[in-house]
Amino acid sequence: MGTWGTKLYENDLALDLKEEYIEKLKKGIENKEALEQIKQEYKEEIEDNDEETVFWMVLADTMWNLGKMTDEVKNKALKSIEKDLKKWKQESENSKDIVKREKELEKLEQILRQYILVMY
Secondary structure, three states: OOEOOOOOOOEHHHHHHHHHHHHHHHOOOOHHHHHHHHHHHOHHHHHOHHHHHHHHHHHHHHHHHHOOOOHHHHHHHHHHHHHHHHHHHHHOOOHHHHHHHHHHHHHHHHHHHHHHHHHO
């Protein structure tokens, strides 16, 4: 899968995942079942160190935007944020890209942490 920028959805996996999850919901599949189907369909990506973080972060962002967040996805996304940023710092030679990615992930983390406050 290709990545062409620092934003969360500047990645082939991100765009495909978002579209497929939303499509399942539009077909009338309940959220819990849609999540299980997505996890099965993207099993290889979840097991891939480079793609796992994108999977959980994008799924969390998409689910949050639709009001469908689960604790499992939220918690895995929060763990993925730190892991993803660490990977960017190790692999990127462009410090501006690292800063941009960090800001992007901070926005997502803030959204997810606010969700925690709303839920409890």
